[in-house]
Amino acid sequence: MPITFGPHECGSPDREWLVTDGLGGFATGTVPGLRTRRYHSLLTLTDPVTADRRLALAALDLTVTLATGAKVPLYTHEWESGAQAPRGDRYLESFALVDGVPRWRWRVGDVVIEREVAMRHGHPGVAVTHRVVSAAEPVGLAVAVMCTWRDAHDERRAGDGPLQVSQVADGVMVEDAYRVAGPSWQPGGGWHLGAYAREEAARGLPATEDLWHAGTYVDRVSPGDVMEITAWGGDLSVRPPAATAVVAAARTRAQELIATAKAEGSAETLVLAADAFVVRGADGPDVVAGYPWFGSYLGDTMTAYEGLFLDTGRADEGRELLLAHALREADQIAEPGGPWAPRSSPDAPLWLVHAVDRHVRRTGDTELAARLVDPLGKLLRRRLDLDPADGLVRLSTAASWMNGYTEDGPVTPRTGKPVEINALWVNALAALADLTAEAGRDDTELRGGHARARDAFRARFQAPEGWLYDVIDGPAATYPLGAGSRHDDPSLRPNQLFAWSLPHAPLTEGAGALHRIGAALLTPLGLRTLAPTEYGYQGEHRGGRDDRDIAYHQGTVWPWLIGPYADARAALGLPVDDLFTGLEAHLNEWGAGSVSETADGDPPHRATGSPFSARSVAELLRVIRKA
CATH class of the missing domain: 1.50.10.10 (Glycosyltransferase)
Known part of the structure; x- marks a missing residue:
């Protein structure tokens, strides 16, 4: 049975989700999307020899542009100042874990957008889909790519030196260690300073880091269509299957695991x-x-x-x-x-x-x-x-x-x-x-x-x-x-x-x-x-x-x-x-x-x-x- 949270529970940063790649790598975070731990990311990679973990893709920050031209951020961060902004979590209608695949559903009036996240088993990478479920006409989707490259147990600050970033046709390559690909890439640049992880502070550990805005994917998506983004490590020259295919394969594998057991x-x-x-x-x-x-x-x-x-x-x-x-x-x-x-x-x-x-x-x-x-x-x-x-x-x-x-x-x-x-x-x-x-x-x-x-x-x-x-x-x-x-x-x-x-x-x-x-x-x-x-x-x-x-x-x-x-x-x-x-x-x-x-x-x-x-x-x- 799916695990489902409604609007009230979707606002709780105490609820967390996890998907894994079968190699020790993973993606994890809170249901509202607030990064409360230094470990929260959409892609953490594991070295196949040493088993050391490094955090790569910190977040994909989604903003929807309505037909009126209004831009509505659907993401959230907490900052060293104590502010939590923006508050896109307030638009969450539901969160569901279906066949092990997490699904977020945001509603802004009659516009409904769903995100799903899955990992391809046995391969170091993550697939993220954004489906426009309901809208009177096409809407604009912008996804900001927030990056880092560090030991999973540490923090990285702007003063530690710049990330080595290479622009490629469909996105960006970071530190020659991982790559992010998607539609209509617009290069960015610059540190977002003072991202705060409240759970680390509660544990008496350093709680602040800086995130690099590598760029943004921008697309106009019609109802029923999907915007796909993929990030992966390993052989960066070989692009993984489409994100929708990875999500479908994850569901099929989950059903097979249950049947086998x-x-x-x-x-x-x-x-x-x-x-x-x-x-x-x-x-x-x-x-x-x-x-x-x-x-x-x-x-x-x-x-x-x-x-x-x-x-x-x-x-x-x-x-x-x-x-x-x-x-x-x-x-x-x-x-x-x-x-x-x-x-x-x-x-x-x-x-x-x-x-x-x-x-x-x-x-x-x-x-x-x-x-x-x-x-x-x-x-x-x-x-x-x-x-x-x-x-x-x-x-x-x-x-x-x-x-x-x-x-x-x-x-x-x-x-x-x-x-x-x-x-x-x-x-x-x-x-x-x-x-x-x-x-x-x-x-x-x-x-x-x-x-x-x-x-x-x-x-x-x-x-x-x-x-x-x-x-x-x-x-x-x-x-x-x-x-x-x-x-x-x-x-x-x-x-x-x-x-x-x-x-x-x-x-x-x-x-x-x-x-x-x-x-x-x-x-x-x-x-x-x-x-x-x-x-x-x-x-x-x-x-x-x-x-x-x-x-x-x-x-x-x-x-x-x-x-x-x-x-x-x-x-x-x-x-x-x-x-x-x-x-x-x-x-x-x-x-x-x-x-x-x-x-x-x-x-x-x-x-x-x-x-x-x-x-x-x-x-x-x-x-x-x-x-």
């Missing part, structure tokens, strides 16, 4: 959302963790694997990804307990084992099991530090998926034996034993190791509060309530869910604990990372970088955690049917057709972080299809 209802929307994160780089398939600022991370990729690939009918593509990652990671040397680094977590190889296990279980691909048993075993031996006393995994640094970090150090230190790491470890040992058996080899040692780790988990992680410890055997100095040389941390967090949710989970009982977890952590958009009654709880995930990192895992809601929570409930025979209502409704708001990375811990749980999150989409899709 055999999806219905909200799963259709989630299948299209999932497609945005699956990209092809120099080494084959990969996963972008989130848009518009995240790259690829092993832990995120493998956590999202089942939803992105197995629940969308992309198992062959997924197999290629698993082979590449497993073989590459196994060949890399990593010291157990090595230096902590942001966004690096020891759970990543454990999630890789889980992903391979799920792939083999769901597809019957025993050949993959035989190929990857040894590399996966090698990877775990190199990456994990085991306590010889009980066979559980210990962390000698603060690293975990809870990786908020300030200049004072990690916000959520989990040195010791974290509950989710060890639940994943127990699961990985059983999974490796099964994969070894699939390969026709002796699995006795792995079975023994699994039994030992499982029994140690069961004996050590039960907390007197009625749930599981978040970390055991941690240094007392790390925890405010610690006493003695070691400390077991009973903070009520969602990490313990994996003790029940995984296929080879260490626990098979615990309905009482799960009720306590749900009562304290469950929200309409997922689970809080810390109970509101706990020391250090942060109910809002906002402000500068340190403020956001402090709150990141101290109460902030993570939608992807709905997956392990639903699995844990199902494993204990509890219903899951009523868990997804809020998240399904969320598809119609912040990141249109997608699921956000995070949300505030306090009601009404306003979305935060990345508007388009791979793990959030993948886990919601997986459990909806499983329910």
Whole structure:
């Protein structure tokens, strides 16, 4: 079903849209067209080798000239002065996401104009169409091309030097990196100074840049006709297909993705959302963790694997990804307990084992099991530090998926034996034993190791509060309530869910604990990372970088955690049917057709972080299809 916003919602800059090219490049912005982030553009290109992103085409500013001669701008910008001008967003009649293609519809009296934006899958470029839907007679359309060329995470100012611009017959070539083409080109020139991005200011980051007006496309368009503009990178000498053809192909591809996945209802929307994160780089398939600022991370990729690939009918593509990652990671040397680094977590190889296990279980691909048993075993031996006393995994640094970090150090230190790491470890040992058996080899040692780790988990992680410890055997100095040389941390967090949710989970009982977890952590958009009654709880995930990192895992809601929570409930025979209502409704708001990375811990749980999150989409899709 299309996602549609009416005139009132079209004015909200909190609602964002996204289209992608399957290579890591994308176009994204707000529904009213206001550029509130440094990342908002109609074309951001990804280097095929380094995966670095550069922002290219910032905007196409549309103005309509009516039969009376009146010129009506249909675009909007915010400026460093605080002004928002012009206010073309006030003429928006609707915004719709139809088969993954965003469509804006402006009305000025009896004149109706629609814009659609699509990207050609597997090619670095964007297509933009402007259709005059209704008018008593032809109208004039002028589209100003606003350019830059910079790292996607930075800003460019006029003082940084001029853009290298070459005029060509149908438009302009910028920095020999991208080209813009369309009808009736009128060269321009000059900087528009002080474009302001309010979301960057709210995050405590530089918020002002300058945009280069390269020129304007001018055309007189009759009702029913279309004005087409295309921008692309790569081989600039080869012009892409017509913009209308690219839009039509994008719709057809979306319908094929849904048919392949055999999806219905909200799963259709989630299948299209999932497609945005699956990209092809120099080494084959990969996963972008989130848009518009995240790259690829092993832990995120493998956590999202089942939803992105197995629940969308992309198992062959997924197999290629698993082979590449497993073989590459196994060949890399990593010291157990090595230096902590942001966004690096020891759970990543454990999630890789889980992903391979799920792939083999769901597809019957025993050949993959035989190929990857040894590399996966090698990877775990190199990456994990085991306590010889009980066979559980210990962390000698603060690293975990809870990786908020300030200049004072990690916000959520989990040195010791974290509950989710060890639940994943127990699961990985059983999974490796099964994969070894699939390969026709002796699995006795792995079975023994699994039994030992499982029994140690069961004996050590039960907390007197009625749930599981978040970390055991941690240094007392790390925890405010610690006493003695070691400390077991009973903070009520969602990490313990994996003790029940995984296929080879260490626990098979615990309905009482799960009720306590749900009562304290469950929200309409997922689970809080810390109970509101706990020391250090942060109910809002906002402000500068340190403020956001402090709150990141101290109460902030993570939608992807709905997956392990639903699995844990199902494993204990509890219903899951009523868990997804809020998240399904969320598809119609912040990141249109997608699921956000995070949300505030306090009601009404306003979305935060990345508007388009791979793990959030993948886990919601997986459990909806499983329910």
